[in-house]
Amino acid sequence: MGSFKWGILGPGSIARTFATGLQAVPGAEIFAVGSRSEERAESFADEFSAAKSYGSYEELASDSELDAVYVATPHSHHAEHSIMCMEKGRAVLCEKPLAVNARQVERMIACARENGVFLMEAMWTRFLPVMERVREWLAEGAIGEVQMLQADFGFRGELDPGHRLFNPELAGGALLDVGVYTLALSYMVFGEDPAEVKSMAHVGETGVDEQSVVLMGYAGGRMALLSCAVRTNIPHNARIIGTKGSIFIPDFWHATTATLVSGRGEEEIHLPFAENGYEYEAREVMDCVGADRQESAVMPLRESLRIARTMDALREQWDLRYPCD
Ligand SMILES: NC(=O)c1ccc[n+]([C@@H]2O[C@H](COP(=O)([O-])OP(=O)(O)OC[C@H]3O[C@@H](n4cnc5c(N)ncnc54)[C@H](OP(=O)(O)O)[C@@H]3O)[C@@H](O)[C@H]2O)c1
Structure with a gap:
């Protein structure tokens, strides 16, 4: 071949x-x-x-x-x-x-x-060996029923109006750049659309969202609490909390380790990349x-579409539109 x-x-x-x-x-x-x-x-x-x-x-x-x-x-x-x-x-x-x-x-x-x-x-995050293991833990009910997800991803980028991160012409902003990882994780964990989405964003001087917090409510009282930023260093961690335990994924967007706390005790996995994760x-x-x-x-693709619809709903809440919308 x-x-x-x-x-x-x-x-x-x-x-x-x-x-x-x-x-x-x-x-x-x-x-x-x-x-x-x-x-x-x-x-x-x-x-x-x-x-x-x-x-x-x-x-x-x-x-x-x-x-x-x-x-x-x-x-x-x-x-x-x-x-x-x-x-x-x-x-x-x-x-x-x-x-x-x-x-x-x-x-x-x-x-x-x-x-x-x-x-x-x-x-790419979804295909990492650690994320595969996290999906196995969730599927086998290692933490019981998922009740809450917390995921954050932010960094302090230098404010440069021409750079793609800050330029509305290039559809910059934290949500599309890094918030999308936290949303994709919510869809991976809950496997469905949120019933309710509440949020707050700061739109900076170049006209894009520099940071935001998002609260998503799912059927049965389950929730996701997400934050993202391009002007604030926020730890890149995720925590999935269930009725019988929790999963902690440090640096979840390029994770090589995760910790499962369950009835079986504490299990920490280390699954390094073959190269750089991509x-x-x-x-x-x-x-x-x-x-x-x-x-x-x-x-x-239906999940990419759901993520895009949720991002549309968030930008609608912030009254944020791009020239290319
Ligand atoms: N998966 C990840 O971990 C990850 C990390 C960073 C970024 N990304 C994503 O990758 C994409 C590119 O990000 P990047 O950081 O690589 O950006 P970048 O360094 O600016 O590269 C983008 C490239 O696109 C081309 N381009 C075409 N039209 C352009 C325009 N109007 N303005 C600027 N460049 C234009 C340019 O190449 P030529 O002019 O040579 O054709 C440029 O080198 C974004 O969607 C970003 O969200 C993903």
Whole structure:
């Protein structure tokens, strides 16, 4: 069997990290890179020994030798770039959030279905070995019935109005950048939409949400308490509390350890990455595409859509709209 040929669209910071992870995946080949600049494409291709480099995304998307394209552009462009690739028959792994709003996500899903191609949001955290174990603990009822989730993810970024994190034109802000991880964790834990969503956000001088707290209520009185920020260092921890115990996941968005406290006592697991953690989502894409599946059962498209709808509802509460909405 030949190698699985990856194309990289938008060779920025996370593309470099993803490509580093790919190098540890047996059978994966960083085959081509597409940038708005020929020079940047060439330099990335040299760094990762890619066979081809293109000075436009269109040329990359048109390369029929590719097995999948990884879209790593700013949030504002996820839908446009993914759709361009899918219309040309390419499978797509698109960075989080899958798109800026639910309407865009719906268009992306429709495009994947029409063209019969694979699409997945790059929610890499969900594929980490620690998260697999957490799902096993939950499924076997190790902590009883889940009652509450607490998850926080914030960091203090330098306030730069042009940077994608703070620029409304690029759909910046804490919710879409890091809050999406806390929401994705809620969906993983509760497996359903919240019945009620309450929140408070601070929208800063550049017009994006710099920090927020979100309280989600689920049927039966279960709750999630989430926070996120791009101007405040908040610990990146998650705690899932059940009727018979709890699970603590330090640094949950790139977790290598977790602690289960249950009737069996305390169990701490350590599951280090094979490379940098991005190899697991890449393997999922390769397995799905290899098996002719058009979406992942671990990060299904309906869940990306539900997450997008919840983010829409939150931004509605904050009266926060992007030019690309
Ligand atoms: N999974 C994770 O852990 C993780 C971590 C960080 C970021 N991300 C996600 O990855 C995506 C990219 O983030 P990043 O930090 O890698 O950003 P970045 O360093 O700014 O890279 C984005 C790349 O997109 C291309 N691009 C296309 N249109 C652009 C525009 N109008 N403005 C700026 N760049 C544009 C640029 O490449 P060319 O101009 O060369 O084509 C740029 O290098 C975001 O969706 C972000 O949420 C994920």
